[in-house]
Amino acid sequence: MPALSLSNYLVPVLLLLASNVFMTFAWYGHLKYKSAPLFMAIVVSWGIAFFEYSLMVPANRMGSGVYSVVQLKTIQEVITLVVFAGFSAWYLGQPLKWNHYAAFALIVGAAFLMFYDGPGAAAH
Structure with missing residues (x-):
């Protein structure tokens, strides 16, 4: 079995980051153009989502x-x-408030727990 390198861990994360940029534009970018026909927003969003899925x-x-x-x-x-x-904040001009940051911090704490195996877990 080949040895794992940093890129084995990093490349998937970078691809997820890039795909999420596309996903966010596909799902929410049209909100800046509410006067555009809904059908056009759907078609454009699907086109953007193709790149999201490709990543x-x-x-x-x-x-x-x-x-x-x-x-x-x-x-x-x-x-x-x-x-x-x-x-x-940047694209839609809706900056986050303190409670949004607090909620995100709690989610990051939950994410930490998903990766935490407990003390001495590596020894098993």
Whole structure:
């Protein structure tokens, strides 16, 4: 079995990050153009989502070699929140408030628990 390198862990995360940028634009980018016909928003969103899937599927395939499925989903959700927070403030002009940051901190704490095996777990 080949040795795992840093890239085995990093590449899936980078692909998830890139896919989430596309996903966020596909799901929420049209909100900046509410006067555009809904059908056009749907078609454009589907076109953007193609690129999201083109990155998400390989990220999950590669990532499943080094992360559990639960860990992959947790990574994806944390990335989604980070990307969405930036997108909301930068693109939609809706900055986050203190309670949003507090909620995100709690989610990051939950994500930590998904990766935490407890003391001495590596010895088993």
